[in-house]
Amino acid sequence: MDELTSVFVQESREQLAEMEAGLLRLEQDPHDADNINAIFRAAHTIKGASGVIECGFIESFTHKVENILDKLRNGEISVSGPLATLLLECCDHMGRLIDVLEAQQAQPPEDVSNQGEALQVRLTDFLSATEAPPAEEPGAMPIEHESPVEISGGGVVITDGWHISVRFGPNVLRGGMDPLSFLRYLASLGEILGMETIPDSMPEAEEMDPESCYLGFEIHFQTRASKADIERVFDFVQDECELRILPPNSKISEYLKHIEELPEDNMRLGEMLVRCGALTQAELDEALRQQAALTNNEDAGITEGDATEGHQAPQLGEILVEQKVVQKTLVDAAVGKQAQVTEKKAKESRMIRVQADKLDQLIDLVGELVIAGASTNLLANRSGQTELVEATSILSRLVEDIRDSALQLRMVQIGETFNRFHRVVRDVSKELEKNIELQISGGETELDKSVVEKIGDPLMHLVRNALDHGIEPAAVRMATGKPVQGHVALNAYHDSGSIVIEVSDDGGGLKKERILAKAIEKGLIQQGYNLSDQEIVNLIFEPGFSTMEKVSNLSGRGVGMDVVRRNIQSLRGTVDVTTQEGIGSTFTIRLPLTLAIIDGFLVSVEQASYVIPLDTVVECIELNDQPDNKHYLNLRGEVLPFLRLREIFGIEGEIPFRENVVVVQFAGQKAGIVVDQLMGEFQTVIKPLGNIFKHLRGIGGSTILGSGEVALILDVQALVQHCANQEENRKRNAGHATRLLESR
Amino acid sequence: MSNSQRISLQEDLTIYHVLDQKQRLLDTLAQADEVELDLSQVAEMDTAGLQLLILLKREAQKAGKKAVIIAHSQAVRSVIDFCNLAAYLGDPLVIPAQESN
Incomplete structure (x- = not known):
């Protein structure tokens, strides 16, 4: 795919996302004109760009969509639920068309084009409902006849120069800046065809402060420089001056708008524009005559003099349109485009697009750097040369900084992912005929790009579940005295080295009896098992579990929650659920911030080294005279279950005289890991273990030590759970002789 | 009663001097019917400085008096030219022969 097309695909996706967000807002506030304009602009931009890359099918479809948006914008049709739904579907279809383009197919496949045609028919229905009936044939493209340009004379100002209007603020001179020097610099960018100095705002002689600047300039300017370049000339006085730039061949109405916006008298300003060559006298006369005529018509009582004043004739651009001198779309599009260009320019200067691969490569390199740095450190320490040690410690600090900033590059805010769910919630709640609001918080929480990409599906599942199973139908809610509108909330925050994402609803909560009954029916557990509440609730994550009697097309195929859990586990994360019957449930996803590099705590048993992620380490204590069979100790009055790495990994050898306990914490649970030696902090790059070791429990990956040895990274989460399970087992064994359900 | 006064400015017409110059120009204008500015x-x-010239012209016109710039230095001329104010100020600009081309 050539570069132009890929840029188009990328930007169109962004525009589509904007359009979709706008459409969703539209339902909330149907009268927000800015919003409608923004939607229109997005569609318009896509249409324009698709024309540029000569992608006919996108262009023609978007054209239809744009037409209806135009009607919407002009108030010819009003926003309604079905219309919004239709437009959203059109949005989706445009997305599909872009997919087609991205897949480098010349034409959309049949099913897609059929969909497109179906949508077009519906669009036409909407249009013909508003169209004046006799002129149009139903089903034809009524758009072609819309707002015909009857007079085009005077529509476009015949000039190929820019028009720059600048009013300097009073403090410019005092700030040590001379407007003339800016203008001289401007002259170096091109040719000043005409310039008028406007001293009108200078006050009376007594009040006039000669150190304040009162001047303004109207400049007719010919250049090949871009608008941004012109703006840059005035960068230094950006806050201090009013700058307006009209591009070459602007519409006459833009000049009118310009005239109206400026503080000076319209007539005088008009003259100025003529004198500096921006407008011809004929063009000006025509515009002012219309302006005056309009005002007189509307307000016959006022005098001619007043009529020329801007505030008396605020709708000047519109009258031009009504008289069909200028096509409204043209004017608006031009204005809109201009605003967009500036906006985009501003945005672009702050953002650069980088290929994700390049970023990954950088992270890889940084990873290698970290390893190499660790090795250098080790050698330096061994050599005992103070200077060398010092140098390497500075080096390793820098490496650490580089690592952090490199990882920062990959951090993205989760808000964008969250915002996608507005649409989901809207569609689903329409379908289920429930009234549900989505609340989003913590959208600015950042996490690794790769995690964000993979978290979308599990989140989608959880949200859909909350919508479908969680929130009760309105009638039920009313009966139980809850507000009719249900709430689903997405929240994200950082918590000790992980990111926590919560999906909560204020629905009926999980019903434990039903879960239990279902689990027994499915043979997941056997009758008579005595499970704790938490264990019962966790059954929903078991494969093949679904409690919904009616299988809806949203969720309830019974492949839901276990897939969610597996996906999240593959990101080294966990998912938990807390629920209260009748009040709601909260699913809590806990994920590591990044997948690539961690700060580790190096320990050893016999000859082998192990790394414990530092975020999880709470403290280290010495293990005093513990009998071998006990697996808990007294930590300041608290029972701390612990496990011996020696036992878990089956390491043989003499138990050393002194053992150490590393107290780790995960998701609120504490446990101890008994090791031989503590070796201190260590920054490490996670290298995934091969496929053969996929089912190995308790090990999260491997890393290479400075000495070249391999160290295994412990999966603290699994170990802590193992500890807790053992503890529960023992408790239960004391009471019933039941077998703990294999949690995995 | 047609008394005319001539002021010859020696310093630069820049922000550093405009405060004094404004006073001087306006005072002179108040006393005389015609001010000749060299x-x-x-x-x-x-x-x-440019603003000051514009102010002087405007005030003179308001009071029905005259303020005429009788001689321009090259710097002044180039600014007036650049800002397209020659017509507004209405003074004959004498272009020395050696500069005219």
Whole structure:
């Protein structure tokens, strides 16, 4: 795919996302004109760009969509639920068309084009409902006849120069800046065809402060420089001056708008524009005559003099349109485009697009750097040369900084992912005929790009579940005295080295009896098992579990929650659920911030080294005279279950005289890991273990030590759970002789 | 009663001097019916200076008096030219022969 097309695909996706967000807002506030304009602009931009890359099918479809948006914008049709739904579907279809383009197919496949045609028919229905009936044939493209340009004379100002209007603020001179020097610099960018100095705002002689600047300039300017370049000339006085730039061949109405916006008298300003060559006298006369005529018509009582004043004739651009001198779309599009260009320019200067691969490569390199740095450190320490040690410690600090900033590059805010769910919630709640609001918080929480990409599906599942199973139908809610509108909330925050994402609803909560009954029916557990509440609730994550009697097309195929859990586990994360019957449930996803590099705590048993992620380490204590069979100790009055790495990994050898306990914490649970030696902090790059070791429990990956040895990274989460399970087992064994359900 | 006064500005017409110059110009204008301004010694003029000239012209016109710039230095002339104000100020600009081309 050539570069132009890929840029188009990328930007169109962004525009589509904007359009979709706008459409969703539209339902909330149907009268927000800015919003409608923004939607229109997005569609318009896509249409324009698709024309540029000569992608006919996108262009023609978007054209239809744009037409209806135009009607919407002009108030010819009003926003309604079905219309919004239709437009959203059109949005989706445009997305599909872009997919087609991205897949480098010349034409959309049949099913897609059929969909497109179906949508077009519906669009036409909407249009013909508003169209004046006799002129149009139903089903034809009524758009072609819309707002015909009857007079085009005077529509476009015949000039190929820019028009720059600048009013300097009073403090410019005092700030040590001379407007003339800016203008001289401007002259170096091109040719000043005409310039008028406007001293009108200078006050009376007594009040006039000669150190304040009162001047303004109207400049007719010919250049090949871009608008941004012109703006840059005035960068230094950006806050201090009013700058307006009209591009070459602007519409006459833009000049009118310009005239109206400026503080000076319209007539005088008009003259100025003529004198500096921006407008011809004929063009000006025509515009002012219309302006005056309009005002007189509307307000016959006022005098001619007043009529020329801007505030008396605020709708000047519109009258031009009504008289069909200028096509409204043209004017608006031009204005809109201009605003967009500036906006985009501003945005672009702050953002650069980088290929994700390049970023990954950088992270890889940084990873290698970290390893190499660790090795250098080790050698330096061994050599005992103070200077060398010092140098390497500075080096390793820098490496650490580089690592952090490199990882920062990959951090993205989760808000964008969250915002996608507005649409989901809207569609689903329409379908289920429930009234549900989505609340989003913590959208600015950042996490690794790769995690964000993979978290979308599990989140989608959880949200859909909350919508479908969680929130009760309105009638039920009313009966139980809850507000009719249900709430689903997405929240994200950082918590000790992980990111926590919560999906909560204020629905009926999980019903434990039903879960239990279902689990027994499915043979997941056997009758008579005595499970704790938490264990019962966790059954929903078991494969093949679904409690919904009616299988809806949203969720309830019974492949839901276990897939969610597996996906999240593959990101080294966990998912938990807390629920209260009748009040709601909260699913809590806990994920590591990044997948690539961690700060580790190096320990050893016999000859082998192990790394414990530092975020999880709470403290280290010495293990005093513990009998071998006990697996808990007294930590300041608290029972701390612990496990011996020696036992878990089956390491043989003499138990050393002194053992150490590393107290780790995960998701609120504490446990101890008994090791031989503590070796201190260590920054490490996670290298995934091969496929053969996929089912190995308790090990999260491997890393290479400075000495070249391999160290295994412990999966603290699994170990802590193992500890807790053992503890529960023992408790239960004391009471019933039941077998703990294999949690995995 | 047609008393005319001539002022010859020696310093630059820039922000550093405009405060004094404004007073001087307006005072002179108040006393005389016609002010002749000799700017031939002005080596530099900036926006502030330009404003001052515009002010003087305007005040003179308001009071029905005359303010005429009888000589321009090259710096003054180039600013007036650049800002396209020659017509507004209405003074004959004498272009020395050696500069005319």
